[in-house]
Amino acid sequence: MQVQKTDIDQLNAMLTVTVEPVDYQDKVAQQLKDIRRKANIPGFRPGMVPAGLVKKMYGKAVLGEEVNKAINDGIYNYLKEQKLNILGDPLPNEEQTPEIDWDTQDTFSFAFDIALAPEFDAKLNGKNKLTYYEVAVTDEMVQNQVDAYAERFGTYEPADDYQDGDMVKGLLQEVDGEHKKEGAVLMPLYMKDDAQKQLFANAKKGDTVTFNPMKAYGNEAEVASLLGIAKEDAKDLNADFAFTIETITRHQKAAIDAELFAKVYGDNNIADEAAFRETIKQEIKGNFTMDSNYKFGLDAKAAILHKMEKLEFPDAFLKRWVLATNKDLTEDKLNEDYPKMLEELKWHLAKDQLIEAYGIKIEKEDVEAYAKEMTRMQFMQYGLNHVDDAMLTQYAQEMLKKEDQLRGIVERVSENKIYDAVKAAVKLETKEISNEDFSKLFEEK
Numbered sequence: 462m463q464v465q466k467t468d469i470d471q472l473n474a475m476l477t478v479t480v481e482p483v484d485y486q487d488k489v490a491q492q493l494k495d496i497r498r499k500a501n502i503p504g505f506r507p508g509m510v511p512a513g514l515v516k517k518m519y520g521k522a523v524l525g526e527e528v529n530k531a532i533n534d535g536i537y538n539y540l541k542e543q544k545l546n547i548l549g550d551p552l553p554n555e556e557q558t559p560e561i562d563w564d565t566q567d568t569f570s571f572a573f574d575i576a577l578a579p580e581f582d583a584k585l586n587g588k589n590k591l592t593y594y595e596v597a598v599t600d601e602m603v604q605n606q607v608d609a610y611a612e613r614f615g616t617y618e619p620a621d622d623y624q625d626g627d628m629v630k631g632l633l634q635e636v637d638g639e640h641k642k643e644g645a646v647l648m649p650l651y652m653k654d655d656a657q658k659q660l661f662a663n664a665k666k667g668d669t670v671t672f673n674p675m676k677a678y679g680n681e682a683e684v685a686s687l688l689g690i691a692k693e694d695a696k697d698l699n700a701d702f703a704f705t706i707e708t709i710t711r712h713q714k715a716a717i718d719a720e721l722f723a724k725v726y727g728d729n730n731i732a733d734e735a736a737f738r739e740t741i742k743q744e745i746k747g748n749f750t751m752d753s754n755y756k757f758g759l760d761a762k763a764a765i766l767h768k769m770e771k772l773e774f775p776d777a778f779l780k781r782w783v784l785a786t787n788k789d790l791t792e793d794k795l796n797e798d799y800p801k802m803l804e805e806l807k808w809h810l811a812k813d814q815l816i817e818a819y820g821i822k823i824e825k826e827d828v829e830a831y832a833k834e835m836t837r838m839q840f841m842q843y844g845l846n847h848v849d850d851a852m853l854t855q856y857a858q859e860m861l862k863k864e865d866q867l868r869g870i871v872e873r874v875s876e877n878k879i880y881d882a883v884k885a886a887v888k889l890e891t892k893e894i895s896n897e898d899f900s901k902l903f904e905e906k
């Protein structure tokens with residue numbers, strides 16, 4: 462087989478692939494033998510169909526199949542041997558491909574267009590300056606988290622008189638109507654109307670408070686839920702109701718003591734409140750470190766892509782290739798999305814180069830650790846901050862069984878390793894910053 466490359470320009474070339482009998486004859490003959498052995502043709506016993514008949518019936522199809530395989534193998538081997546970094550896949554060039562007579566020819570030539578990646582250097586070095594932002598953990602942040610834990614692990618105690626935030630339960634009866642709800646539960650603190658909310662001020666167990674639920678809450682959904690009726694029935698209900706208070710329940714924050722330390726962190730041997738606060742501080746700092754790494758990654762990616770912004774690409778070929786591989790994509794939509802596609806292509810090329818340049822390897826342990834961290838963050842969204850490691854491992858392993866999630870995690874791990882390598886290579890300035898100012902950095906984009 463012969464493969465000849467003809468350069469069109471620095472970014473475009475044509476491959477002419479010539480397939481000769483030696484490239485396919487043996488394979489065609491073997492395929493026809495296999496077909497003859499298995500063929501079930503009326504009038505002939507299995508395996509006794511004449512070879513000529515088999516060739517007449519299946520010869521062209523088998524020949525085309527084997528020639529196509531030879532072409533693919535030839536192009537693949539040529540690109541690998543010549544170390545050509547192409548974009549997309551080779552596309553047939555019908556204008557430069559001669560007409561084929563499958564009945565008389567035994568040597569075939571095919572032309573393919575290829576696009577070459579531009580040469581570039583994505584590596585950053587000591588001449589590049591990047592900032593790593595460390596978010597300062599304040600005493601106020603620690604105190605807010607202490608209060609949050611005290612709230613979460615607090616208890617509900619009975620009370621005799623109402624205070625803001627208490628939950629009241631009792632009989633709810635329409636004053637001049639038939640709607641009635643026993644065991645109705647409400648929290649006046651969440652009423653939208655301050656005047657209605659004020660009606661419960663200083664109320665005691667056994668008192669009856671008359672109020673208007675629709676005025677208090679402002680929508681039929683909450684009124685329907687309170688009364689246990691259909692939303693449609695509550696729509697026009699604007700009557701006063703008498704609420705006879707049977708019980709008042711008050712939430713009491715947990716004391717800042719060893720019992721709370723154990724509930725929050727388990728058997729972590731936290732000796733006193735100072736150690737509890739220090740543990741919380743390190744926990745907050747760890748979460749901010751993730752945010753800091755994310756911001757550094759954005760800045761590092763921007764700096765890398767900045768080095769590539771003047772690169773030229775074979776746009777015509779790339780658009781042709783995208784349309785050929787995405788049948789539902791229109792040309793107008795492609796032109797609209799192309800700038801974003803090109804940016805993603807640049808980043809893909811940069812990552813491939815940097816992974817090789819920095820000698821980055823993605824190990825199984827890296828992927829599993831990242832999956833566990835993702836799982837931990839998901840649990841934290843539901844207020845579960847200290848999930849057992851065995852449970853994290855179990856959920857992470859389930860996540861990694863899903864191919865799309867596994868692929869995404871490997872991608873994130875490789876990018877994080879690139880950013881770590883960049884951090885070591887550039888001139889790095891570490892800057893402490895407040896959480897408020899750190900948030901503003903994202904607004905500037």
